[in-house]
Amino acid sequence: MSSAARALPMPAARLRARWPQFLRRAVGFVLVVAGAVVMLIPFAWLVSTSLKPDDQLFAYPPVWIPRYLNWANYTGAWSYAPFGTYLLNTLEITAFTLVGTLASSSLVAYGFARRQFPGRDLLFGLLLSTLMLPAIVTLIPLFLIFKTLGWINTFLPLIVPSYFASPFYVFLLRQFFLSLPPELEDAAMIDGASTLQVITRIVLPLAKPALASVTIFSVTFHWNDFLGPLIYLNDDEKRTLALGLYAFLGEHTAQWGYLMAGSTLMVLPMAGLFFVAQKYFIQGIVTSGFGGR
């Protein structure tokens, strides 16, 4: 077929194709919006329940907007459990693990990205393979090690490992470092900068988006972490938010107003972080292919 003959019927075909295409898109849009409404129902019910007066909790048909905003669920939950202490504990663990994660994972990622040494690719392969290792497999010996060290009921088992780089963050940062042009680093080296200076003054400032992704994943992980605190922390005053909320469930079964207020308090900072920094959430997932959990 000549190119002219082939080009001729196209406009007509395009025109015929346009209406079905528009319809298809409209149907797609309606489906997506309907799905989004379904996705939002649990959130709406969470917040709505947390603000409802007791007599509307079990109303039929369901009441979505409370008669008045019953903040008593929040003040009540806050006074029945030391959520302030839980919050401080969670913040302490989150902050210390974040410092360790950023420092150690940056150094390791830089080493894998920019240095040649025998066995590098093999070691990096090992690092990647540990991403698939179920955490439960190493949990029992780790518990026994930390018990021998006398670290049970302290934050150390939750904090110290983050100073030895996490494979997921190393992978993410290495991918980013590889995308940077090496010329700046070479020039700084020629000017006599040490490797540490090159990393802290040149590479890390350029890698802010990737560091932001790591920060968000690390903060989200430690804010949400349940299994670690469950195993290593015993006393009430050592509990994190996740563990405290779990204990609160045990003491206030079926007191849905309190439970939803407590859950909302734990969800809000994460939802806020997501909306402020969703660019970095998505970039991080896209760069690495993995999520935070």
Added chain:
Amino acid sequence: MSLTRRRTVEGYLLIAPWLIGFLAFTVGPLLASFGYSFTEYDVIRPPTWVGLGNYAAMVTTDPVFWTSLANTAFYTLLAVPLGMVAGLAVAMLLNQRMPGLAVLRSIYYLPAVMPVVANAILWLWLLDPNTGIVNTLLRLVGGPQPGWLADPSWAKPALVLMSLWGFGQAMIIYLAGLQNIPAQLYEAAELDGAGGWARFRHVTLPMLSPVILFNLIVGTINSFQVFTAAFIMTGGGPVNATRFYVLYLFNQAFGYFHMGYAAAMAWLLFLIVVAVALVQFQVIGSRVHYEGSPR
């Protein structure tokens, strides 16, 4: 010291934090766990050697072990395919121009950042058989009233439903994959007369196959480790219907302090995960392509 030599030494120094951590927190415990799996150990008295006793007991005299394995397989076979199909379908819909696209994408992803404990408590309330919103809405449209977490035959589907709410994680990865498919491929297919299904079958699926394989393997490994939801919401009940493998392992280790038995279960899980991942690699027959190779 020559520059190359110095840079080699530096390389090892830079990765030293990971290497030390890898030996101390992964390789060491992995080997220790293997060792413990041949012992009986209650943390108070020193471990005693029982050879293959734990593995033999697991397979021959412990029906709950088999129940937990079957529960986990059931959950995985339901949750992983459903999550993958939902994720891909919504990703394809969201890969078109439409009003409010950014907001819609955020809404679908948001459940994936829910803290697990808050999520579990929320779904206990949503799925309450008498007063939960799920059954209330079903009643409004004259639907059935399953007992959800209280009913042995509905408890696992209830947890699958809850996990489906978090499909945004897989969706975002599909979306990134879809955006990497060159538009010319679709245009060429259209010129050759390919309809919607043919374009999906012959352009989208092959181009997306590494992403699909990735989501399949990660989804399977994560779902083998399902623990927190069941631990908080059902404690493994009713009648062991949600006694998943890792939950049972946890009960053995930190409930009964059967550390040796739990270590044996952990090692078996490790072998199962490796085997399943290898089979998935083989069967799908494509390779995961990591972008950006080392210089």
